[in-house]
Amino acid sequence: MAGSDEGGQSGAVGAPMSPAQSRGARGLLGWSEADLAAKVGFGEDFVRAFEAGHGDPPPGQIDALRSVLMAVGAVFTGSEANGVRLDSQAGGSEGTRLDGLTTENDR
Template sequence: MTAAQCRGARGLLGWSAADLAGRSGLDEGFVQTFETGTGDPASGRIEALRSTLMRAGIVFTDGATPGVRLSEQQRGGDEGTRLGDLTTENDR
């Protein structure tokens, strides 16, 4: 997880650094330091942040441009009726 992903995930959830710290059992100063990219945090502490965010519904995307998004459950998850399930009764 990158610092930007952490900030973005908090933004999607509407959490402050203090919220994330409290939910992960870490110090708010650690969250702020990690998100500014200073210091060399232990990987276990970063994993604690990541796990907390994932439990709250954040999905981390990797690849050429790492990012974050809300899980389908957090977004409502209702995709509507799939094409193969359409009938004259539910096609409205």
């Protein structure tokens, strides 16, 4: 299922998304902080602060970010090492390739 957590039940909410997983998912999708914020309806500053590990946002706001990312194919893994990957059946963008990453990709 596109965007579902690995090994999780459909519709079940998994472990909370970490700031690193959020950054990773955005990178895979080729999204900026502003892109994610706009899709959720939050300010870009919220996404930036969360991903930098600042503050203590309510879990519901993190869940909203995670839900948007999952809806477009992000799969959050929580086995021995938390991670994120794109669902191969999601049909979305491949994201930014490693050789294409620059400081500009994060704006």
